[in-house]
Amino acid sequence: MKKVIKYVIIDILRNKIMLGYTLFLFILSLSIFSLEDNAAKGLLGLLNIILIIVPLVSLIFSTIYVYNSAEFIELLVSQPLKRKTIWMSLFTGLASSMTLAFLAGAGIPVLIYQSDVTGLMMILIGVLLSVIFVAVALLAAVKTRDKAKGIGAAILLWLYFSLLFDGFILFLLFQFSDYPIEKAMVGVSMLNPIDLGRILILLKMDISAMMGYTGAIFKDFFGTVTGMSLSFLVLVIWIIMPLTLSVRNFKRKDL
Amino acid sequence: MERNQQIVKYILFILLLGVQTLPLRANTITVGKNKSVATIKAAIAKAMHGDTVLVYPGMYKEKNLVIDKKIWLIGIDYPTVDGENKYENISIKSPGVLVQGFKVINSGVSSIEDFAGIKIYNTRDVIIRNNKLDNTFFGIYSQYGTNCTFENNEIRAHNLEEQQSGNGIHCWKSDSMRIIGNQISGHRDGIYFEFVTNSLIWRNDSQKNLRYGLHFMFSNHDSYVTNIFKNNGAGVAVMFSHHVKMFNNHFEENWGDAAYGILLKEISDSHIENNRFVKNTIGIYMEGVSRLQMKKNSFERNGWAMKIQASCMDITVSSNNFLGNTFDVGTNGSLVLNTFNGNYWDKYEGYDLNKNHIGDIPYRPVSMYSVIVEKNPPAMMLFRSFMTSLLDKTEKVLPSLTPENLKDIYPLMKPLRL
Numbered sequence: 132m133k134k135v136i137k138y139v140i141i142d143i144l145r146n147k148i149m150l151g152y153t154l155f156l157f158i159l160s161l162s163i164f165s166l167e168d169n170a171a172k173g174l175l176g177l178l179n180i181i182l183i184i185v186p187l188v189s190l191i192f193s194t195i196y197v198y199n200s201a202e203f204i205e206l207l208v209s210q211p212l213k214r215k216t217i218w219m220s221l222f223t224g225l226a227s228s229m230t231l232a233f234l235a236g237a238g239i240p241v242l243i244y245q246s247d248v249t250g251l252m253m254i255l256i257g258v259l260l261s262v263i264f265v266a267v268a269l270l271a272a273v274k275t276r277d278k279a280k281g282i283g284a285a286i287l288l289w290l291y292f293s294l295l296f297d298g299f300i301l302f303l304l305f306q307f308s309d310y311p312i313e314k315a316m317v318g319v320s321m322l323n324p325i326d327l328g329r330i331l332i333l334l335k336m337d338i339s340a341m342m343g344y345t346g347a348i349f350k351d352f353f354g355t356v357t358g359m360s361l362s363f364l365v366l367v368i369w370i371i372m373p374l375t376l377s378v379r380n381f382k383r384k385d386l
Numbered sequence: 387m388e389r390n391q392q393i394v395k396y397i398l399f400i401l402l403l404g405v406q407t408l409p410l411r412a413n414t415i416t417v418g419k420n421k422s423v424a425t426i427k428a429a430i431a432k433a434m435h436g437d438t439v440l441v442y443p444g445m446y447k448e449k450n451l452v453i454d455k456k457i458w459l460i461g462i463d464y465p466t467v468d469g470e471n472k473y474e475n476i477s478i479k480s481p482g483v484l485v486q487g488f489k490v491i492n493s494g495v496s497s498i499e500d501f502a503g504i505k506i507y508n509t510r511d512v513i514i515r516n517n518k519l520d521n522t523f524f525g526i527y528s529q530y531g532t533n534c535t536f537e538n539n540e541i542r543a544h545n546l547e548e549q550q551s552g553n554g555i556h557c558w559k560s561d562s563m564r565i566i567g568n569q570i571s572g573h574r575d576g577i578y579f580e581f582v583t584n585s586l587i588w589r590n591d592s593q594k595n596l597r598y599g600l601h602f603m604f605s606n607h608d609s610y611v612t613n614i615f616k617n618n619g620a621g622v623a624v625m626f627s628h629h630v631k632m633f634n635n636h637f638e639e640n641w642g643d644a645a646y647g648i649l650l651k652e653i654s655d656s657h658i659e660n661n662r663f664v665k666n667t668i669g670i671y672m673e674g675v676s677r678l679q680m681k682k683n684s685f686e687r688n689g690w691a692m693k694i695q696a697s698c699m700d701i702t703v704s705s706n707n708f709l710g711n712t713f714d715v716g717t718n719g720s721l722v723l724n725t726f727n728g729n730y731w732d733k734y735e736g737y738d739l740n741k742n743h744i745g746d747i748p749y750r751p752v753s754m755y756s757v758i759v760e761k762n763p764p765a766m767m768l769f770r771s772f773m774t775s776l777l778d779k780t781e782k783v784l785p786s787l788t789p790e791n792l793k794d795i796y797p798l799m800k801p802l803r804l
Contacts, residue, residue: 171687171710172732175770183772297773301765308762316767329771337769339641339665340689340712349767 132216135207139224143196149232152188156180156236164244171336174245174253177237178332181257182325185233186264187289193225193268194285198278205386218381222269222374229261249335256328263324263369264289270377273384296323313348324369327362418442418465426451426459426467433457441465441488449473455480461487464518469493474501475522484513493522500552502527503541506534514539524552525573531560536568543572548596553578557585565590575601576618583607590614598623599640602630610635620644621666625651632657638664646671647688653678660804663688669711672698681705684804690716690756699723707801708732708751712769715751715792716760722791726751730798738799749797752788754781 143149163176197204200221207217237257241250268285275281300319304312320326334341334353341350352358415429415437416422423429427448429439438458445466450473453459459476466489469475475490490503503522506512510532518540519525525541528534536555545551554570556578557563563585569592570576576592576599579585587610592599599615602608602624609631615622621640624630630653637647647666648658652674661683663669669688672678675698684707685691691711694701696719706729708714714731728744733753736745755774758765768774781788 169710169732178770179772179775293772297768297771301768301773304762304765304768308764313764316764320767326767326771330767333770337689337712339667339687340769341766 132220135212135217135220136224136227139221140228142200143224143228144231148192149228152192153232153236156184156233157240160237160240164240170245174249174336177241177253178329178336180237181253181260181332182329183293185257185260186293186325189229189261189264190268190271190285190289191282192229193265194272194282195278196225197221197269197272198281201386208386214382215378218269218378222265225269226262226265229265230258233257233261249332252332252335256332259363259366259370260324260328263366263373266370266373266377270373270380273377273380292323292325296326300326317349317352321362321365324366327365331359331362412436412438414438414440416440416442418444430455430457430459450477451475452477453480453483453485456482458484459486459488460484461489461517463487464489466491469501469503469522471495474503474505476504478504478506478512479509481510481512483509484515485517486513487516489518489520490522491520493524495523495550497549500524500527500556502552502556505529506531510534513537518542522552524556525554525570526556527552528557528560528563531557531563533562534560535564535566537564538567539569541568541570541573545572545574545596548574551596553601554592554595557582560585564588569593571595575599576615577601579603579605579608581605585609586611588612591616593617595619600624602627606630609633614638615640615647617641618645621646621649623649623651624653625649626653628654628656630656631659632661633659635661636664637661637666637669640666642667650675650678657681658683662686663691668693668716672701674698676700678702682802682804683707685709685711685714687711689713693717694724695719696721701725704728705802706730707804709801713753713756713759716756717752717789717792718760720789722789724792726792726794728796728798729794730801731794732801734797734799736797743799745797745799748793748795750782750785750788750793752792754778754787757787 159180160177164173167173238254241254267288271284271288272281275284320330330349330353334350353362415433417426417429417439421442423432425448426441426446430453433439435456438460441461443463443465445468447468447470464487467475469492471492472494475493476485485504493503494501502524503519503526504514505527506529508530512534514526515537520542521544526536526539541554543551551574553575554573554577555565555568559581561583563582565577565587567589571594574596576595577587578601580603582605585608590613593616595618597619598621599618600622603626605627607629612634614636616638618640640647645667647663647669650672654676656678658680659682663685665687667689669685669691671693673695678701680703682705687710690713691708693716696717701724703726708729708731710732714733731749731751734745734749736747739746754777755769
């Protein structure tokens, strides 16, 4: 397994897109921090990167990588290796290189310019989102045989998680504004890892506003140790669930 | 003629010298173990008008001390006056009294009577300074006091419930009071003013009180200057008053659903200048406020820098800095009778072609999302998502939900040095 992981990581790191992604993140976050005169505004710019670009790149790159290494996977399958091992090493390789790219690209500038709780929370959420969307991409790739369809599915998934889901929530909020739905909303936010990550960062970044009327409910839940650990647990479940599903699919798949 | 005037002045001067020497005839009575008098009560009884009572360190449990003549009561190294949780420690009923350097502890607690550590009844020219009050129901209480000074007192309480706690400094129907350099914490309201006029609150530090750091009701022509109000249950409330001046104060970390840096209700003809509002849930909340000048204040990292209800009019907000607030201004209607010109807003994205340091396009401090959150608070959960930034950007191009007239026509390009 180690050898396969090593091979995948080396293969990805040699990839120019990955290098470009790292550089892109690095230059973008550096320029955001040095252009803005107050670091709080820089963090805001970075938040958008973490919530939009990280999931997008994670999803698309992983999907394409899986399709491009179809022959390599076929070769591995012909070797005396378990299918689960092959798939897991593929995931580990992808996840660790995405994490590495994020840490090098965005993590270093954040540590330089804003190494407080908010910054650390951002890095943590960024890493988790990278890994979550690798797992989601693997599921999308294993479900469809056609490359174009698979990539299309990945883009649709990204659109859903970063835009459509929020639109749906906003619709619900206004439809049920006469009911006490705050607590239910805490539950609903668990259904989208991007939302969950965003709320966790908000509680650090906009703490003063979040202490207000509704924010207090989020604060009471996410601000406590139990709530915090629960939400991180949910984020981990968001990694495990798509991954196990994709492993199960890959085991039965007729290559 | 001129010579005559000079002679009159000369005679007056000599006469005044004579007056000044009068207190020199006053006696000093010492209280303490192995001193001439053992109890403060006996010393007060023995003292004549204008005498000084010096109290040496020790524990004095003398129930209720009533000072009914003009004396100076001075403690050396903080002698303790214990109210045994039953009595009011010191009651002042004569003008010109000085109480200095005592440790006043454990006053009685009552829901019928307002027991205090030190209480002033219908009198004037009282000075209370350098005392330490601990675990008193009310700290220093003035009832119909005039021209009194409360200076450098340390007032602490440790109650957990509002009902069990009085106010740190409580003034009722008083005039010309000076509240200077006191440190107050743990009371219901740090400083409470009701029907108090022409008074000054200066350099006080009011922290961690259960309700308000400072509570003003029906108190006109007062100033509060260079105070710190931090971490109070609900910040500072100024209500039903006019001609109030608020300068150089610091409002910090007043967090909570109903916590405000300042809550202004029915205030008119007032000034708020050079204050700093840092990390409050709401920096200033205004309701029914009119003719208010807000200048050179700094709003940093608040949830809402300001919430102005539509019932306000003639408020001028100019030359302020708005830095890193989640929302700059929130409002509840579309009617705007206030002006917001010449401020620095860090969220401003306009340009300055003629390089006069004033932005060429107006800034609208009410973001669409703050309107949405005002109408539908749970929507806060979607704040800063891709979706909502899209909505905000659209609104900036085509304003529909936000009030059309609430804008800064001369936004500054650079923050003011405050």
